[in-house]
Amino acid sequence: MEENLSISIANELRKDILRGRLRPGDAIKERDFAFKMGVSRTPMREAIRLLGNEGLIELRPSRSPIVANQSKQMVADQIRLLVVLENLSAELACKNATEDDLGRIAGIAETMAAQFDSTDAIDMFEIDMSFHLAVVKASHNASLVETYRTYLQRLWRARFLAASLDPNRKRLIREHRAIVDALLKRDPEAVKNAIQNHLGNLFRDVSNALDREAEERKTLTSVGENK
Amino acid sequence: MEENLSISIANELRKDILRGRLRPGDAIKERDFAFKMGVSRTPMREAIRLLGNEGLIELRPSRSPIVANQSKQMVADQIRLLVVLENLSAELACKNATEDDLGRIAGIAETMAAQFDSTDAIDMFEIDMSFHLAVVKASHNASLVETYRTYLQRLWRARFLAASLDPNRKRLIREHRAIVDALLKRDPEAVKNAIQNHLGNLFRDVSNALDREAEERKTLTSVGENK
DNA sequence: CAACACATTTTGGTATACCAAATTCATTTA
DNA sequence: TAAATGAATTTGGTATACCAAAATGTGTTG
Numbered sequence: 001m002e003e004n005l006s007i008s009i010a011n012e013l014r015k016d017i018l019r020g021r022l023r024p025g026d027a028i029k030e031r032d033f034a035f036k037m038g039v040s041r042t043p044m045r046e047a048i049r050l051l052g053n054e055g056l057i058e059l060r061p062s063r064s065p066i067v068a069n070q071s072k073q074m075v076a077d078q079i080r081l082l083v084v085l086e087n088l089s090a091e092l093a094c095k096n097a098t099e100d101d102l103g104r105i106a107g108i109a110e111t112m113a114a115q116f117d118s119t120d121a122i123d124m125f126e127i128d129m130s131f132h133l134a135v136v137k138a139s140h141n142a143s144l145v146e147t148y149r150t151y152l153q154r155l156w157r158a159r160f161l162a163a164s165l166d167p168n169r170k171r172l173i174r175e176h177r178a179i180v181d182a183l184l185k186r187d188p189e190a191v192k193n194a195i196q197n198h199l200g201n202l203f204r205d206v207s208n209a210l211d212r213e214a215e216e217r218k219t220l221t222s223v224g225e226n227k
Numbered sequence: 228m229e230e231n232l233s234i235s236i237a238n239e240l241r242k243d244i245l246r247g248r249l250r251p252g253d254a255i256k257e258r259d260f261a262f263k264m265g266v267s268r269t270p271m272r273e274a275i276r277l278l279g280n281e282g283l284i285e286l287r288p289s290r291s292p293i294v295a296n297q298s299k300q301m302v303a304d305q306i307r308l309l310v311v312l313e314n315l316s317a318e319l320a321c322k323n324a325t326e327d328d329l330g331r332i333a334g335i336a337e338t339m340a341a342q343f344d345s346t347d348a349i350d351m352f353e354i355d356m357s358f359h360l361a362v363v364k365a366s367h368n369a370s371l372v373e374t375y376r377t378y379l380q381r382l383w384r385a386r387f388l389a390a391s392l393d394p395n396r397k398r399l400i401r402e403h404r405a406i407v408d409a410l411l412k413r414d415p416e417a418v419k420n421a422i423q424n425h426l427g428n429l430f431r432d433v434s435n436a437l438d439r440e441a442e443e444r445k446t447l448t449s450v451g452e453n454k
Numbered sequence: 455c456a457a458c459a460c461a462t463t464t465t466g467g468t469a470t471a472c473c474a475a476a477t478t479c480a481t482t483t484a
Numbered sequence: 485t486a487a488a489t490g491a492a493t494t495t496g497g498t499a500t501a502c503c504a505a506a507a508t509g510t511g512t513t514g
Binding site: 050081151 | 229273276277288300301305308311368369370371377378
Binding site: 256257258272286288289 | 496497
């Protein structure tokens with residue numbers, strides 16, 4: 001897609017949100033952000049609306065938009081859907097994946113295994129997410145890819161917090177390899193089982209991470225000034 | 228959600244698209260449509276972008292946007308996903324539906340049975356779609372509802388064409404009743420079977436309808452002027 | 455000290471103007 | 485008659501101004 005100013009602004013804001021430089025609850029003041037980026041309100045407004053549609057920003061009447069701050073119920077709902085989308089992609093990828101697709105997926109898994117200790121946590125998490133997205137792309141169902149991407153982004157931060165809480169590298173690499181092996185065999189049941197094994201406790205892990213973060217925020221608030 | 232000018236314009240355009248007053252391939256000329264509706268380009272532009280995000284309008288560089296004209300592959304992809312979403316909603320609705328939810332779903336099915344012959348095809352199709360959406364809402368998973376709604380709208384026209392081609396009222400009412408009965412029993416497998424039975428041939432039916440329409444368009448084009 | 459009223463600030467929304475790029479159309483030439 | 489060239493039109497995108505509504509802050513009064 002051809003990139004205009006609003007799309008490049010949206011890309012930059014999205015990256016800031018996913019990478020944690022903009023945190024849940026932070027205000028995105030249209031005029032301020034436009035001025036800082038040296039653009040007018042129009043493309044900034046359009047970018048904010050785009051991210052609003054993607055669920056990353058929450059628009060509020062008569063108040064500045066904020067980085068979306070999702071309830072545990074919303075996170076649970078999205079994870080429930082994400083798992084179903086990954087299962088569907090497993091089934092379809094077994095049928096439709098090209099040899100290039102499978103090669104790419106296996107390559108990403110190898111890259112993670114090889115570089116885990118020498119890559120910072122944020123970059124490694126991005127590779128992890130690109131692995132999952134590559135599996136979905138191997139389904140060759142464009143709607144599935146589009147919808148999956150939406151929830152991948154919405155859940156990004158929560159999953160990153162969960163991954164940071166329990167960075168079990170051996171388990172991660174083993175479970176990704178199980179998914180790759182099952183895909184290479186083009187065995188849908190085996191892929192689904194491997195995915196279930198990999199994501200089965202995702203909500204619990206994410207929930208724990210969000211609880212932990214809420215505790216930390218409460219501690220900071222009680223010693224700091226009340227805003 | 229509070230309705231501003233762009234949202235009400237988007238709602239009007241969406242209704243025109245779903246109801247067939249704007250057809251696939253029709254241009255949505257920003258300046259012309261804004262003038263006709265007595266508004267400026269800004270809310271019209273925002274409304275067009277909103278429908279672009281929803282997949283109902285296709286934006287093109289340096290050309291007027293057009294009503295999305297989906298390939299059969301895209302339709303097949305979307306149907307594949309829609310069925311999975313309906314299956315998930317069946318499972319969750321069995322667990323989470325309130326008695327009000329079930330009453331509402333049964334009520335819509337009864338309304339269809341009672342009013343089928345006295346309601347025009349477009350209105351009856353809308354009731355049919357509201358039945359399916361009510362089942363999904365009964366899942367109480369907000370992300371599922373949002374995603375399902377997206378594909379319900381994208382597939383609206385193709386499904387309406389298919390329904391018009393083979394308006395089998397008895398079958399439709401019977402199959403909806405089977406879904407309701409299975410929901411009342413809160414039997415996920417029975418609901419999934421009923422949905423599979425109901426939607427199992429959706430792609431074939433839709434594909435036939437799109438083929439038929441393409442034939443008709445070709446016939447019209449060969450006797451009319453080439454644009 | 456709390457509540458109320460008024461002023462100020464912030465904000466979303468919309469209108470309009472302008473620009474550059476792409477497309478289309480018309481004319482000319484070979 | 486077809487191709488090329490130049491002019492005109494259409495179009496998306498962006499900047500800026502303005503307005504009304506909502507939120508916030510401040511001062512006064514009871």
